[in-house]
Amino acid sequence: MKHPLAPLFDGHDDIQAEIDRRPADTADHAAATRRILDAYHPGRLTLTVAAVVSETPSSVTLRLRRPDGADLPPFLAGQYVAVYTDGTSRPYAISSGPARPDHWDLTVRRVPGGRISNHLVDTVKAGDTLVTTGPMGTFHHNPLFHGDDVVFLAGGSGVAPAMSMIRDIVDHGLDRRFHLVYGSRSADDILFREELDALAADHPNIRVDHVVAEPGPQWAGPTGFLTASLIKTLAGPLDRRMVYVCGPQALYPYALTQLAELGHPPRRIRLEANGAPVDPTAQPHWPTNTAPDTAVTVTARGQSFRTRRDRPLLDALEDEGIRPEAACRSGECSLCRVRVVKGTVHTAEEARLRLSDEKFGYTHSCVAYPLTDVELDI
């Protein structure tokens, strides 16, 4: 519809005449935009498990492809996809390189009590299908801010994004120095050992140091944990290098302490959190005299149920069949955002809330814990 003021502007008549001369635009631009968005940022993908590769006694790599063999959406080395199964989801870093778009590799380790990881390791077989998100997450190299000389401290299966980054450097011939310091419990637990060592031997810009906490008699390399002095010995001065950290939950506070001891500034550290904090009560803002094992009542979508204070709200909701959208499960992606209508929650430090979230009562349910009876708007 023509705006009543339009004729007052210089050149209006010519422009209107030009518009009137052109054939009507009947293309469905919304559909075209949707097709492009779906290709790059699909909501859900149903993928075929093309192969299950046994990596260590407790880990497998699931190679996922599209059923029609077409390329998968592009990703940046270090990103993850969420896998949906058994009424919940878990994020897994893609360990393959972005240069091979016909598949994504997800490397999964069995963990004590790990319902989904253990299910994936123990029961998924070639030919099965898995439902995933598209690639997500901000844990990837940013050439503008991260420079071309980086250090990656990995623990256990936290090496998966490092593997993808190294494959990316090799496949694309990137001009980047990459030093992986990789801690494992035993030599048998080291993931991708042969490939990592071969790539480091062939590429002077890639260095890999394996550190084993419980070495057997055959182990001749560094031992123990990733202490400040070991990091300094292996990686040399950190100076202005970016340090990535990825591993089990316990690695983060530990690595941060070691890096602080080395005087490395927090702004030069990137963490990829893996799940909710194991012990939310250890965070300084957990209120004193608030027993974590006390049950409280959660009300959402017309249901009320009891749960412990130290159970993340997202997990408690899923236990009751209430499934907010979720992907990272560590406070980053904000998909699990809920509004606390009544009551008080403890939102873990990991939650990347917007400034306005607190003001309007929003929290990230994957890292929020109900301190009192609460009512949620989902």
Ligand code: FES
């Ligand atoms: S699932 Fe990503 S912030 Fe909660």
